[in-house]
Amino acid sequence: MPKTAEEISKATGFSITTIRFVLNGQSEKYRISAATQKRINDYIAIHGYSVNHAARSLRLKRTDTIGLVVPDLANAYFARFMAELEILCRKRSLLLLTASSHDDPELENRVVTNLLARGVDGLVIAPCQEVTLPQLKKTKTRPAIVMFDRDYNPSPFPTVVSDNYQGGLDITRRLLQDADGACYFLCSHSALPSIRDRVRGFLSACEERGIREGKRLIRFEAENAPEAGRQLMQTLIDELGQAPRTFLCSSLMVLEGALQQIKAKTGRVDKNILIGTFDDHAMLDWLDNRVLSVKQNEAAQAQRVFDRLIEPLSERKKSSPLDSVPVELICRNL
Amino acid sequence: MPKTAEEISKATGFSITTIRFVLNGQSEKYRISAATQKRINDYIAIHGYSVNHAARSLRLKRTDTIGLVVPDLANAYFARFMAELEILCRKRSLLLLTASSHDDPELENRVVTNLLARGVDGLVIAPCQEVTLPQLKKTKTRPAIVMFDRDYNPSPFPTVVSDNYQGGLDITRRLLQDADGACYFLCSHSALPSIRDRVRGFLSACEERGIREGKRLIRFEAENAPEAGRQLMQTLIDELGQAPRTFLCSSLMVLEGALQQIKAKTGRVDKNILIGTFDDHAMLDWLDNRVLSVKQNEAAQAQRVFDRLIEPLSERKKSSPLDSVPVELICRNL
DNA sequence: CTGTTAGCGCGTTCAC
DNA sequence: GTGAACGCGCTAACAG
Numbered sequence: 001m002p003k004t005a006e007e008i009s010k011a012t013g014f015s016i017t018t019i020r021f022v023l024n025g026q027s028e029k030y031r032i033s034a035a036t037q038k039r040i041n042d043y044i045a046i047h048g049y050s051v052n053h054a055a056r057s058l059r060l061k062r063t064d065t066i067g068l069v070v071p072d073l074a075n076a077y078f079a080r081f082m083a084e085l086e087i088l089c090r091k092r093s094l095l096l097l098t099a100s101s102h103d104d105p106e107l108e109n110r111v112v113t114n115l116l117a118r119g120v121d122g123l124v125i126a127p128c129q130e131v132t133l134p135q136l137k138k139t140k141t142r143p144a145i146v147m148f149d150r151d152y153n154p155s156p157f158p159t160v161v162s163d164n165y166q167g168g169l170d171i172t173r174r175l176l177q178d179a180d181g182a183c184y185f186l187c188s189h190s191a192l193p194s195i196r197d198r199v200r201g202f203l204s205a206c207e208e209r210g211i212r213e214g215k216r217l218i219r220f221e222a223e224n225a226p227e228a229g230r231q232l233m234q235t236l237i238d239e240l241g242q243a244p245r246t247f248l249c250s251s252l253m254v255l256e257g258a259l260q261q262i263k264a265k266t267g268r269v270d271k272n273i274l275i276g277t278f279d280d281h282a283m284l285d286w287l288d289n290r291v292l293s294v295k296q297n298e299a300a301q302a303q304r305v306f307d308r309l310i311e312p313l314s315e316r317k318k319s320s321p322l323d324s325v326p327v328e329l330i331c332r333n334l
Numbered sequence: 335m336p337k338t339a340e341e342i343s344k345a346t347g348f349s350i351t352t353i354r355f356v357l358n359g360q361s362e363k364y365r366i367s368a369a370t371q372k373r374i375n376d377y378i379a380i381h382g383y384s385v386n387h388a389a390r391s392l393r394l395k396r397t398d399t400i401g402l403v404v405p406d407l408a409n410a411y412f413a414r415f416m417a418e419l420e421i422l423c424r425k426r427s428l429l430l431l432t433a434s435s436h437d438d439p440e441l442e443n444r445v446v447t448n449l450l451a452r453g454v455d456g457l458v459i460a461p462c463q464e465v466t467l468p469q470l471k472k473t474k475t476r477p478a479i480v481m482f483d484r485d486y487n488p489s490p491f492p493t494v495v496s497d498n499y500q501g502g503l504d505i506t507r508r509l510l511q512d513a514d515g516a517c518y519f520l521c522s523h524s525a526l527p528s529i530r531d532r533v534r535g536f537l538s539a540c541e542e543r544g545i546r547e548g549k550r551l552i553r554f555e556a557e558n559a560p561e562a563g564r565q566l567m568q569t570l571i572d573e574l575g576q577a578p579r580t581f582l583c584s585s586l587m588v589l590e591g592a593l594q595q596i597k598a599k600t601g602r603v604d605k606n607i608l609i610g611t612f613d614d615h616a617m618l619d620w621l622d623n624r625v626l627s628v629k630q631n632e633a634a635q636a637q638r639v640f641d642r643l644i645e646p647l648s649e650r651k652k653s654s655p656l657d658s659v660p661v662e663l664i665c666r667n668l
Numbered sequence: 669c670t671g672t673t674a675g676c677g678c679g680t681t682c683a684c
Numbered sequence: 685g686t687g688a689a690c691g692c693g694c695t696a697a698c699a700g
Binding site: 074087095115118226259 | 416445
């Protein structure tokens with residue numbers, strides 16, 4: 001199966017240029033005779049042809065690839081985002097180069113550097129740090145760079161995030177409607193901008209309701225893992241002498257750990273406990289408790305990220321640097 | 335920031351060759367003087383350098399990329415597999431080009447063709463069909479191709495799957511220990527090889543116990559989605575006049591739908607119902623029921639896939655074409 | 669030790 | 685309408 005234009009040229013007897021013109025649909029422009037077109041097209045129909053992207057990239061200084069860097073590819077939120085972004089990319093014949101940073105700044109810099117060296121046309125990053133890479137800072141127009149999920153500002157690049165403040169506000173307000181004066185926020189990974197915003201929303205709602213400091217305990221743990229949730233819940237149980245009647249988790253993983261710990265310490269999860277959590281998942285249905293969750297819109301985020309990626313520079317200047325995507329409050333059993 | 339070797343050459347006054355030797359760590363081999371090395375290295379330390387992968391690929395006919403095609407990037411199993419594969423790839427300085435087939439044979443062929451045209455060095459596919467693509471069939475040694483998750487045999491390529499038969503056997507045996515003579519298998523997407531194997535395991539275990547046909551009803555639905563689970567469960571409720579006391583689901587999505595339907599029709603999920611499901615998830619903890627689940631080992635699968643990918647051809651012949659990875663039976667509340 | 673040279677396959681410009 | 689020629693940046697072989 002011939003692949004290069006030169007091979008087709010030799011096989012059909014036409015010059016490489018002629019072959020290229022019909023390959024690139026410029027037959028009309030250069031008035032290639034119908035007969036010639038037919039013979040070439042017939043040959044291609046039988047033997048096929050596919051461009052050599054390496055050669056094309058070398059010539060065009062464009063790779064038709066988009067780099068994606070996220071902390072964890074296995075995380076449901078990032079996986080969904082990636083799936084949505086991939087659909088958008090495919091429509092434009094762009095391929096996705098994916099890499100994971102594991103929330104390690106040093107590793108993040110390495111993979112970003114690698115992606116940059118691969119000449120990606122665009123780079124989408126859910127960063128785990130402020131922009132520190134010199135190569136990134138110097139980047140002007142190419143590749144186009146867009147941040148998402150985490151807004152380390154001031155960021156030199158357009159950034160798309162969920163409206164975490166509003167989400168925190170909404171869910172806490174609703175929780176406090178049914179809570180008897182106390183709502184505890186089990187919070188991990190609190191250094192993240194997205195988590196900070198969630199905390200701000202939570203605090204604002206508490207202020208509104210005049211919830212006292214001692215009744216809206218917030219706990220911080222560095223890592224975002226079930227273990228953090230277990231520790232946070234254990235601390236809370238120790239202080240209260242029992243499991244909290246109402247609590248809010250900063251992520252599903254924290255909720256997992258928190259519930260594990262309640263079960264481990266009290267035998268079972270009281271059905272009257274009112275639960276709130278950031279991020280939504282179908283399996284929340286399995287809890288008999290009243291559950292509130294803040295659902296992010298990955299498809300909308302991917303769309304906005306993609307728009308920022310491909311919009312020409314002139315427009316990019318006009319559009320606001322920070323793009324906040326609405327979230328949705330999901331209620332179960334209440 | 336200069337990027338090409340030629341630019342460094344001009345700036346430092348040394349020939350391109352000399353520059354390249356120190357760039358590629360061959361200074362010793364060609365006895366570049368220490369002074370020369372230092373001057374070049376200093377220059378690079380200040381101005382940086384990164385190879386042009388397009389040019390390098392064109393020359394070496396190697397892209398240092400691996401293509402990955404899965405039905406759905408957002409699916410937890412595939413997302414975890416991808417995360418593991420990415421780690422292995424990074425260690426070898428390989429980048430992952432990811433694409434989703436959405437279980438559409440035609441789309442699968444398109445993305446595979448695209449990946450092939452991009453010159454990936456390896457291609458990992460969780461196929462949704464038998465190998466039909468002519469380009470694939472003709473592939474001999476390059477790129478290296480490995481299938482996983484689904485064994486459409488006879489496959490010309492090495493294939494890595496979970497031991498679904500054993501998983502089906504194990505979970506059904508355990509279910510039947512506690513079930514009162516009946517165990518219903520709610521099964522979607524039954525055309526998939528992996529699902530077929532799960533069914534075979536289920537049937538074998540039923541045979542062992544002498545479970546009669548009517549007591550081990552198996553239902554088939556084409557699509558793997560919660561909706562399938564809802565329909566399957568509704569049919570079962572209609573026939574039994576109540577929710578089944580023991581049932582097994584072919585996937586977590588089917589379980590989601592099945593439980594939704596039980597809740598919708600009977601108000602709540604009886605805690606005495608014994609549940610089995612393929613695939614494991616931390617959130618299964620949230621069910622108060624006794625739950626059995628078959629957990630796949632994504633890390634082990636990724637490792638074996640990767641091994642097949644990079645092992646030289648000679649070895650590939652020797653190793654068995656089908657590689658079956660053990661699964662683990664997880665028990666909750668029993 | 670250092671310099672020169674020849675492609676890899678593609679897109680473009682210029683001649684016939 | 686068609687062909688020839690150049691250069692993208694890199695590797696590798698060869699010539700000093």
